[in-house]
């Protein structure tokens with residue numbers, strides 16, 4: 001792979017392996033361009049694994065009158081539901097409105113009191129349905145108390161004015177990135193993780209090559225290309241400075257935190273819940289996700305970009321709001337894990353509050369051959385890629401041809417036809433409980449994962465008892481998804497790090513040994529990799545109780 005990067009001249013080199021870079025790689029490769037992508041850490045290790053996991057128009061943008069933004073995202077939601085079935089799936093959202101809510105959904109002014117307030121909000125939901133057009137999932141509706149108590153038994157009902165149900169979609173963000181990258185590779189893109197762009201070579205005012213460092217060996221080399229795409233999200237200014245000497249954009253990173261909770265403690269299993277108002281004028285989501293519930297987000301200022309962390313204030317803010325709306329008495333002891341991410345908001349005007357900065361993307365084309373595509377949403381990655389690659393084609397003097405609106409991701413074509421065979425294979429291996437996860441994560445390639453388990457029955461065991469992730473996935477990730485470190489498998493190819501109370505530490509030896517066999521690690525390399533993972537867990541969970549004890553026992 002590295003040889004190929006060194007020797008070829010690419011039409012386009014994409015810098016950054018989050019959802020934005022992955023989307024551009026797929027779109028460009030599907031149009032027949034020679035494409036390379038480099039990511040300095042693991043794929044999806046930036047903002048793209050720290051999202052709320054929604055593929056949505058964003059009801060919270062309606063009060064800000066972001067109609068164009070919402071419409072664009074709703075169209076993309078419809079396309080993703082079709083092109084990535086099971087990986088992107090419809091989800092009912094329960095939106096309760098209470099008498100004490102003054103500005104629900106982040107409204108800028110206080111709407112009329114009493115039942116009129118419900119009518120007012122209903123107009124917003126009607127607009128949300130209409131903006132989705134023929135791609136709407138289902139129309140919103142009012143939910144009566146019996147239904148609400150059935151779906152969300154722990155939701156407080158005192159002071160409840162009324163409840164709406166509306167539809168959006170949920171995904172697994174890191175798996176979406178892996179699926180888009182796998183699709184790009186099948187269209188011929190050369191893709192590499194742990195390779196950082198550290199500089200550029202120019203001639204005649206044009207960028208000719210990127211200087212790249214292999215982060216695993218320290219070796220440096222150059223990659224030649226005609227166009228360079230900066231898809232580095234919150235690090236976008238850095239690449240602009242390396243390429244142009246100064247950055248033309250200013251990114252305002254806004255830290256947002258989610259908590260991972262046991263579903264049974266908060267009683268959110270079948271539908272998501274919108275907490276309609278926070279003390280800082282926003283809304284929160286509680287999303288049933290991979291057998292857990294995620295609660296988020298906070299919206300606070302910046303910190304170290306490479307290492308966003310949840311602190312006690314973030315955790316308490318979220319728990320306090322959950323306890324205000326759910327009759328469950330959550331405490332820090334209930335938190336399984338927490339994750340933080342920075343939203344790449346682009347500053348264009350004078351807005352000071354990050355919640356009010358634009359969520360739309362910026363496409364900046366420079367004379368030198370650098371194109372920066374920054375900001376935006378997970379939901380709109382395909383649209384962002386389409387615009388970017390259209391610019392690239394124009395620049396290369398090619399006719400512009402859009403191809404991704406009807407392009408299913410890899411493993412998603414005729415998925416339902418393949419399900420009976422996959423279920424039957426899983427039954428033979430007694431792992432049928434993993435089937436929903438496998439179909440979501442791999443589509444029809446779930447068959448390949450199960451075949452690994454059929455060849456070696458030890459691989460049919462779960463990585464962690466009680467979670468759906470199989471040891472076969474460790475092998476699959478090394479062979480097919482460029483997993484090179486233990487965290488690549490436990491944090492992004494699967495979700496063990498966040499879903500497991502022990503954060504995968506109990507499975508560390510088993511996973512490490514499998515990876516050592518696949519990747520040819522010597523014993524000292526294996527020990528070093530295991531230690532790196534332990535340090536990652538320690539850093540992530542520094543504020544949690546009991547982690548030190550489990551580390552000592554491992």
Ligand SMILES: Cc1cc2nc3c(=O)[nH]c(=O)nc-3n(C[C@H](O)[C@H](O)[C@H](O)COP(=O)(O)OP(=O)(O)OC[C@H]3O[C@@H](n4cnc5c(N)ncnc54)[C@H](O)[C@@H]3O)c2cc1C
Pocket residue numbers: 015016017018019020021038039040041042043044045046047048049050051052053054055056195196197198231232233234235239256257297340341342343344374375376377378379380
């Ligand atoms: C808390 C939170 C919740 C969100 N929830 C949602 C949601 O529910 N739905 C939704 O649609 N959107 C959501 N978003 C927005 C969405 O997650 C982001 O817009 C999107 O993930 C950004 O992707 P990206 O690829 O641009 O950036 P990133 O995912 O950060 O990728 C950039 C990559 O560039 C790499 N890189 C940096 N420098 C270099 C270099 N020199 N060389 C090589 N590689 C480099 C980084 O390592 C990184 O992997 C959320 C954002 C946040 C913060």
